[in-house]
Amino acid sequence: MQNFINQLSTVLEQKYILTKDEDKAPYLTDWRKRFIGKALAVLLPCNSAEVSNIVKLCAEHQIAIVPQGGHTGFCGGATPDNSGTQIILNLKRMNQxxxxxxxxxxxxxxxxxxxxxxxxxxxxxxxxxxxxxxxxxxxxxxxxxxxxxxxxxxxxxxxxxxxxxxxxxxxxxxxxxxxxxxxxxxxxxxxxxxxxxxxxxxxxxxxxxxxxxxxLPISQWTTLVACQSIASSIALLNLFQKRATSLLTGFEMMTQESLDLNEKHFPHMANPLQGNPPFTILIELSDHESEEHVRQLLETILEEAFESHLISNAVIASNLGQANAFWHMREHITLAQAEEGANLKHDITIPLSSLDSFIKETDALMRDKYPGVRIINFGHLGDGNLHYNIAPPLGLDPKIFNESNEKPIHELVYAQVERCHGSISAEHGVGQLKLDDLRAHKGEVAHELMKTLKRALDPQNILNPHKVVSI
Ligand SMILES: Cc1cc2nc3c(=O)[nH]c(=O)nc-3n(C[C@H](O)[C@H](O)[C@H](O)COP(=O)(O)OP(=O)(O)OC[C@H]3O[C@@H](n4cnc5c(N)ncnc54)[C@H](O)[C@@H]3O)c2cc1C
CATH class of the missing domain: 3.30.465.10 (Uridine Diphospho-n-acetylenolpyruvylglucosamine Reductase; domain 3)
Structure with a gap:
């Protein structure tokens, strides 16, 4: 190992080879602070030639490499293991x-x-x-x-x-x-x-x-609407897809429980829709035509939605500041959860046609088996992507609750995902967090094909080993 460290200075300036504990510390954990690893060194190359030389040296010494960007990932993919034998290759200096x-x-x-x-x-x-x-x-x-x-x-x-x-x-x-x-x-x-x-x-x-x-679109209109059920939210999505076609750029869902949590931690982000309905939908239309054209289209679709009883209330942002506030409300749910303490996250996709039954059945099973749990369900509904997160009942220590319930809760949710022909990872990836879940749910043939690819492209298993797929 010492020989490897000594040779590093032949491929990278010494000041970009971090080996002191205090220098490495900011790179050793993920955003959720779920995974904390150790590293032999953190390397900060500035071009692809330096990356290439580092990888050649690592291959020669069989040193594993953990590539890292902003380390905001949710699955621990950019965090090294605990062996202290891996290096982190952070690419932040390659920012041109x-x-x-x-x-x-x-x-x-x-x-x-x-x-x-x-x-x-x-x-x-x-x-x-x-x-x-x-x-x-x-x-x-x-x-x-x-x-x-x-x-x-x-x-x-x-x-x-x-x-x-x-x-x-x-x-x-x-x-x-x-x-x-x-x-x-x-x-x-x-x-x-x-x-x-x-x-x-x-x-x-x-x-x-x-x-x-x-x-760049020249006009953008954002609205928040109240829906009483997931079925009406999906009917509303279909209405917008039909009437607004490619002008529809955002369709996000937030449940009452997720917005209550938001308001608890960020009181200035209260839902402008009175009574915080069961489902609040954020919709955005964007276009290259005049503001007036998009506004009229939005109003016409909302009128039709009211008449068909798909929505019970709506508020259209009157200016960019208000539109941003709507989006901040949506984006702050992730931060509100972090403030509240650890929860069990599920980033899943379900075909839109099965989403209603997925939510009804999974909610019922969850509340039956784990009375008092809080279901923080929100997400990119237009893509069928839910962040179906489970927080412990109020008053219970999240660490203790998660330790004893994490596995069965994941299994419950993923069994429901499988029943609905969905995916256990919609957009956050697999990393180290979902390594076992992927093995269980990807399907044997697909999993073997993934292993074949990994073996072919990285026979020494030095690129981010034991993430996504283990060989
Ligand atoms: C508040 C918040 C909101 C988020 N919202 C979303 C969202 O809406 N949608 C979404 O998809 N994600 C979301 N994420 C998750 C995260 O931001 C994304 O996964 C993001 O793409 C990770 O980028 P990063 O640079 O931080 O990668 P990192 O976390 O550093 O790395 C992620 C993975 O990519 C690998 N990697 C990094 N750089 C390279 C490289 N150059 N070459 C090869 N491998 C590399 C790492 O090894 C690791 O496996 C959110 C995260 C936070 C904190």
């Missing part, structure tokens, strides 16, 4: 915008570019980069691609995978694969880009990417 190609409507960025910076650079050129999520001030595009992040605009623009046209990746051997191409069509055999997107640092290290840009 390499190119904005106006004609091609693409932006080429390095992996350590913070998502919000990328969005701002796009706006400066009159474009929209639509990937948007609560952690955008800290997460990085490499991490977004490695987790195939979703967020609030998937309904209209797709997830990180859909926004990516090309990648530069350092392989487990330390070779640099230059797939930096801004092509919307490329059928030259296997899609290597798609292999690395969503692989959570287990197949290669993403060092740069070509991402799609879109024309």
């Amino acid at each position: 915008i390499r190119e904005i190609d106006i004609a091609n409507q693409t932006i080429t960025v390095e992996a350590g570019c913070i998502l919000q910076t990328l969005q701002e650079k796009a706006v400066e050129q009159g474009f929209l980069f639509p990937l948007s999520l609560g952690a955008e001030g800290s997460c990085m595009i490499g991490g977004n691609l490695a987790t195939n992040a979703g967020g609030t605009n998937v309904l209209r623009y797709g997830n990180a995978r859909d926004l990516c046209l090309g990648l530069e990746v350092v392989t487990a051997k330390g070779e640099v694969w230059n797939g930096i191409k801004g092509l919307r069509k490329d059928n030259t055999g296997y899609d290597l880009r798609d292999l690395f997107v969503g692989s959570e640092g287990t197949l290669g290290i993403i060092t740069a990417a070509v991402m799609k840009l879109y024309p």
